[in-house]
Amino acid sequence: MSRLENSAEHSWHVAVMAMLLAEHAEPAIQVDRVVKMLLLHDIVEIDADDTFLYDETASLDKADKEEAAAARIFGLLPPTQRDEFTALWREYENRDTADGRFAYACDRLLPMLQNLANQGQSWREHGVRFEQVLRKNLPIQEASPSLWQYVLPKLEAARDAGWLA
Amino acid sequence: MSRLENSAEHSWHVAVMAMLLAEHAEPAIQVDRVVKMLLLHDIVEIDADDTFLYDETASLDKADKEEAAAARIFGLLPPTQRDEFTALWREYENRDTADGRFAYACDRLLPMLQNLANQGQSWREHGVRFEQVLRKNLPIQEASPSLWQYVLPKLEAARDAGWLA
Ligand SMILES: [Ca+2]
Numbered sequence: 001m002s003r004l005e006n007s008a009e010h011s012w013h014v015a016v017m018a019m020l021l022a023e024h025a026e027p028a029i030q031v032d033r034v035v036k037m038l039l040l041h042d043i044v045e046i047d048a049d050d051t052f053l054y055d056e057t058a059s060l061d062k063a064d065k066e067e068a069a070a071a072r073i074f075g076l077l078p079p080t081q082r083d084e085f086t087a088l089w090r091e092y093e094n095r096d097t098a099d100g101r102f103a104y105a106c107d108r109l110l111p112m113l114q115n116l117a118n119q120g121q122s123w124r125e126h127g128v129r130f131e132q133v134l135r136k137n138l139p140i141q142e143a144s145p146s147l148w149q150y151v152l153p154k155l156e157a158a159r160d161a162g163w164l165a
Numbered sequence: 166m167s168r169l170e171n172s173a174e175h176s177w178h179v180a181v182m183a184m185l186l187a188e189h190a191e192p193a194i195q196v197d198r199v200v201k202m203l204l205l206h207d208i209v210e211i212d213a214d215d216t217f218l219y220d221e222t223a224s225l226d227k228a229d230k231e232e233a234a235a236a237r238i239f240g241l242l243p244p245t246q247r248d249e250f251t252a253l254w255r256e257y258e259n260r261d262t263a264d265g266r267f268a269y270a271c272d273r274l275l276p277m278l279q280n281l282a283n284q285g286q287s288w289r290e291h292g293v294r295f296e297q298v299l300r301k302n303l304p305i306q307e308a309s310p311s312l313w314q315y316v317l318p319k320l321e322a323a324r325d326a327g328w329l330a
Binding site: 008009020 | 185201242
């Protein structure tokens with residue numbers, strides 16, 4: 001049984017994967033922007049969890065906590081960088097550009113490939129169903145039909161092998 | 166006592182640091198190329214250690230082992246990517262461009278800042294001397310005089326505090 005990647009490991013891994021798979025994006029993307037988004041994307045979530053879990057913002061929803069965390073973290077930087085990083089983070093979160101959608105697709109694709117590589121370990125642990133995986137990973141299809149065509153038969157094989165309920 | 170970062174964590178950390186410090190490079194650099202170099206730079210070294218430690222290439226020197234490892238790893242990729250990644254890796258190793266020098270400087274700067282942040286833990290464990298740190302980190306000065314001006318007084322304070330021999 002393999003341990004889960006921590007956030008820094010995951011961020012490195014998914015950024016390298018984006019470099020490798022960039023040519024499969026459709027429409028085409030700017031890989032350098034995607035890499036930056038992926039290097040930054042988990043920082044805000046961690047800060048939102050760490051900083052706001054039990055304090056006065058506990059009643060805020062996840063999106064509001066993450067907005068507050070982004071303002072806090074990126075606010076530590078000089079204004080030019082603050083604005084650049086905030087915009088990259090928001091583009092990733094909103095997925096309203098091809099770059100943001102492809103970055104998000106990579107972030108979905110990596111754990112799927114990790115599951116496929118270890119007999120569906122976390123799928124089996126959590127009783128995940130095939131239809132859930134299809135639905136949750138629709139963003140991959142939207143950002144790269146060819147990558148989706150690559151993984152779909154593997155997901156079907158995983159279902160047939162009983163790794164997915 | 167803090168554990169050492171593993172290679173994926175280090176690569177993520179130093180790539181983000183390069184994004185943050187890029188404006189201090191002198192001459193100016195292309196941060197996107199530097200980030201890619203830093204995301205890739207440790208892969209070859211790991212492979213060289215893992216693959217070639219005890220086998221028939223044991224007599225090769227470090228540089229030859231790393232060349233063989235680079236050919237093996239990047240050779241797994243389609244030719245265009247193989248050539249791009251090999252060139253980025255070589256530029257980092259050779260430090261014959263501003264981008265390569267700045268990437269290398271970031272890779273030197275990060276452990277120094279980590280030492281400064283934890284009372285010189287690994288300096289003290291290994292009895293490292295102030296002059297060694299100055300010499301080993303000359304690449305920082307070459308890639309960014311202003312970053313060097315920032316860290317030098319901190320190194321002097323570390324010496325005065327006895328963290329460096
Ligand atoms: Ca390194």
